[in-house]
Amino acid sequence: MAAPIPVNRIGGPLEVGLHQDGRRLTPQRRKVLELFERIGTGTHLSAEEVHHQLVQEKSKVSLATIYRTLRLLVSMGFLHELELNEGGHRFELSSHDHPDHHHLVCVRCGRTEEFESSQVLDAGRIAAEKIGFQLIESTLNVRAICPKCQ
Template sequence: MSPYTTSALKAELNERGWRLTPQRETILHVFQNLPKGKHLSAEDLYNLLQSEGESISLSTIYRTLKLMARLGILRELELAEGHKHYELNQPYPYHHHHLICVRCNKTIEFKSDSVLKIGNKTTRKEGYHLLDCQLTIHAICPACQRALLPM
């Protein structure tokens, strides 16, 4: 289960003068229950909620995803499909990075303690509070490389 509970989200929102709406709570629950390694775009989330009988508008989903990313609850990912995806921002040791094939969009998650250490060191040095530290590598996977070779 995610470290981001409904009560933690409510406290975080209240601290900033916002409230926990049923829509925000529903969206948090979706991300808490996603299988490991699953990322959702706003459109994916909208379609999932529609299929479950939830009626949350796409604009509300976009606003909520942006808000939860700003709060550090969700990670906003720039994957190869040309639009943002989101996942829970899990603390160490679940923190991970992404290797993405720019041709087939295959995404591999990997861990790197050194990336997180550099992020922590840099933010502490500058007096910042680290919310997220991610490395996204765009490359071409072996299968796509083989497909590019002349016969």
């Protein structure tokens, strides 16, 4: 599957909250997006967690639908997807207020912590420039084991 173009980095859909693109979404898709907007940036949810949350809000929606919806929201630039090996996939809100950041991920429980590093950004920029690639983003996912799981 081709990587989605992260339009959010360069004038993104969430600049003014749920803008036109968001309003075009079906009610169910909007519900998923609104959940992420409610919890705010910096929270990383799995499809199961999103499903659990919506079921608690009395939404009759299958996990398969949630998966499809999350993929769609990623491809539209509303969400950002983190690919973790053992922990599966997690999703977070794309936002201008929450620029390029990196993740420390516990491979046992999936706990995800964010950090910022200008060195990582610089390394990505320098590497891209050297080979003549146009940079889109530089993010680092560090797989680790959290204190609780050690």
